[in-house]
Amino acid sequence: MSITKSSFSCKRDNLTIKGMQYLPENHFNTAKFPAVIICHGFTGNYSDMEDWCADFARIGYAAFCFSFCGGSALTTQEEFLSEGNSIDMTLSSEIEDLLCVKRYVQELSYIDSKHLILVGGSQGGLVAALTAARCGNEIEKLILFFPAFCIPDHARKGCLATASYDPNLVPDYIDCHTTILGKAYHEEAAALDPFLEVSKYTGPVLLLHGLNDNIVHYSYAVRAKNAYRQGQCHLQLIRDMGHYFCDHQHDSAFSSIRQFLEERKEILTIRIIITRSEGAIIDDILTDKIYFTGYCESDFFQGCICKEGCDTRIHYPDNMQIRAEYTLNGLDSAGETCSIHIVNQWKDDEWRPVIQTNSKALNHLNHADLTATLEYGAGGPTVRIFH
Numbered sequence: 001m002s003i004t005k006s007s008f009s010c011k012r013d014n015l016t017i018k019g020m021q022y023l024p025e026n027h028f029n030t031a032k033f034p035a036v037i038i039c040h041g042f043t044g045n046y047s048d049m050e051d052w053c054a055d056f057a058r059i060g061y062a063a064f065c066f067s068f069c070g071g072s073a074l075t076t077q078e079e080f081l082s083e084g085n086s087i088d089m090t091l092s093s094e095i096e097d098l099l100c101v102k103r104y105v106q107e108l109s110y111i112d113s114k115h116l117i118l119v120g121g122s123q124g125g126l127v128a129a130l131t132a133a134r135c136g137n138e139i140e141k142l143i144l145f146f147p148a149f150c151i152p153d154h155a156r157k158g159c160l161a162t163a164s165y166d167p168n169l170v171p172d173y174i175d176c177h178t179t180i181l182g183k184a185y186h187e188e189a190a191a192l193d194p195f196l197e198v199s200k201y202t203g204p205v206l207l208l209h210g211l212n213d214n215i216v217h218y219s220y221a222v223r224a225k226n227a228y229r230q231g232q233c234h235l236q237l238i239r240d241m242g243h244y245f246c247d248h249q250h251d252s253a254f255s256s257i258r259q260f261l262e263e264r265k266e267i268l269t270i271r272i273i274i275t276r277s278e279g280a281i282i283d284d285i286l287t288d289k290i291y292f293t294g295y296c297e298s299d300f301f302q303g304c305i306c307k308e309g310c311d312t313r314i315h316y317p318d319n320m321q322i323r324a325e326y327t328l329n330g331l332d333s334a335g336e337t338c339s340i341h342i343v344n345q346w347k348d349d350e351w352r353p354v355i356q357t358n359s360k361a362l363n364h365l366n367h368a369d370l371t372a373t374l375e376y377g378a379g380g381p382t383v384r385i386f387h
Contacts, residue, residue: 019066041122210241303330
């Protein structure tokens with residue numbers, strides 16, 4: 001789907017907030033769009049989130065990203081900056097910025113204000129979570145990328161960002177190298193219990209966090225999940241990912257986001273371990289076979305791949321046919337021994353698995369409408385199957 005891009009601005013306390021909006025190509029000839037507002041991280045700006053906006057617009061959402069007032073790096077180009085000084089920026093000021101953008105978006109004639117989603121990464125994730133808690137059912141869903149729930153702990157330790165200072169003798173200006181914070185940022189953050197605050201939001205939450213994140217440890221994401229009600233927050237821990245998404249991680253993460261938006265539930269999480277591979281050319285057509293073992297961990301099933309699975313890839317001149325087949329043996333959610341046979345094929349630009357199982361507890365999965373995502377990592381991907 002083609003998209004259109006244009007700038008927008010709104011005012012918060014006489015400060016101009018600048019951003020970009022991405023709309024599906026037919027935005028003048030259709031019903032109102034659901035909307036997504038995306039928040040950048042510490043010292044970032046709206047350009048950091050434009051790829052995500054484009055992704056959402058391609059699947060039918062109006063997507064908005066913006067720069068927080070005083071929240072960008074000191075060296076940021078003027079075109080990307082909203083007004084405001086970094087020493088006046090706090091978590092509260094960023095919440096007010098986001099609320100201002102939310103009101104602006106809700107008043108647009110082509111926006112369905114009943115379907116508003118907040119998205120945020122790092123500090124922007126924390127701000128989005130805190131804002132959603134204030135807005136109640138105005139926010140339909142919440143999506144968080146490695147949210148910086150560590151900020152209050154870092155303030156209490158005197159190590160905000162790259163700064164180092166005595167938390168008992170906080171300076172008026174905190175030098176974080178790429179920006180300078182005011183004392184008010186520290187004081188507010190140090191007094192905050194983010195897990196208590198964000199728990200006030202009652203809508204669905206998707207939380208994506210890398211297991212190799214050395215800025216925000218993934219244990220903060222686990223605590224955040226536990227702060228929400230049981231079953232409310234889906235936490236997806238991603239192998240080999242730090243405090244950012246590389247290209248293939250971005251793609252697989254957005255695939256998971258689409259499942260979340262379509263209200264599909266992750267039912268099986270399968271860690272694939274590649275054992276060997278072979279290739280052959282028959283009638284000028286290359287066929288690759290990748291063999292693997294692995295295991296599954298989920299609330300519905302625990303078990304291992306029986307013998308070796310095989311991923312067959314046939315390279316035709318104009319496309320590639322991919323088909324993975326394997327069998328899991330283990331215990332279902334009722335504690336009964338069972339097997340699950342899976343055939344996963346790439347069709348119409350998505351993974352479409354078919355399951356056959358002898359489990360009574362999982363009988364509803366036999367030939368059900370299923371989708372899957374692949375998260376590539378060292379040694380083999382993680383396959384997530386959704387229903």
